[in-house]
Amino acid sequence: MNDGEFSIEDFLTQLDKYPQFKTGRWVNSEESKILCDRVKTCEIYFESGTANGFSALNVALETSCIVHTFDPVNRPKIWESVNISKDVIEKICFHQDKFEMASPLIQSNTELHKSFFIDGDHGQGFVLRDFATIEPFLKSKDVIVFHDLRNNSVMKAWDQIRQSREFYSEEKIRTTRKMGILVV
Numbered sequence: 001m002n003d004g005e006f007s008i009e010d011f012l013t014q015l016d017k018y019p020q021f022k023t024g025r026w027v028n029s030e031e032s033k034i035l036c037d038r039v040k041t042c043e044i045y046f047e048s049g050t051a052n053g054f055s056a057l058n059v060a061l062e063t064s065c066i067v068h069t070f071d072p073v074n075r076p077k078i079w080e081s082v083n084i085s086k087d088v089i090e091k092i093c094f095h096q097d098k099f100e101m102a103s104p105l106i107q108s109n110t111e112l113h114k115s116f117f118i119d120g121d122h123g124q125g126f127v128l129r130d131f132a133t134i135e136p137f138l139k140s141k142d143v144i145v146f147h148d149l150r151n152n153s154v155m156k157a158w159d160q161i162r163q164s165r166e167f168y169s170e171e172k173i174r175t176t177r178k179m180g181i182l183v184v
């Protein structure tokens, strides 16, 4: 896959060529489409949990968001192995750091229409901490997407968070691993 335009669908059908990405620790295609659809009206996207960069790359490809993605572990990124236009790659900024270190960056972009994807450590306390990192900077219409509500710990954190702020509109989507969407 070195020529022509990069396509996520083609990449997924050729995964056997890329053993470094076979962990599958990422959103599936349906979830990725929902994620992109919900954040596409935003100007900037912050993500907890990069892994191999699948969700971050999808957002960079399918929306006009600037993408900031955080992970303390620096795994091989998809965009390092396939041919993707420079314009797309330049929209992605990988931070090798825990998401809680994102506060100053979020604060300096408070005025933008923001979106967030919470897909880092799935422990209840970690999901709550990721939300605590973004909460002080939330503004009307900002979008927060949670992945993996099938995980009990994530579901407990989701329930706690959505009950803590009545002015959120929220929905839960029955994808493979369930997603939660909050709009401020």
Ligand SMILES: C[S@@+](CC[C@H](N)C(=O)[O-])C[C@H]1O[C@@H](n2cnc3c(N)ncnc32)[C@H](O)[C@@H]1O
Binding pocket: 025, 026, 027, 048, 049, 050, 051, 052, 053, 054, 055, 056, 070, 071, 072, 073, 097, 098, 099, 100, 119, 120, 121
């Ligand atoms: C399920 S994977 C993320 C998948 C990715 N969002 C995708 O769909 O392509 C979870 C990632 O969260 C990372 N992680 C763990 N603790 C974290 C933290 N405090 N901040 C950010 N990422 C964290 C892990 O290293 C792991 O790579």
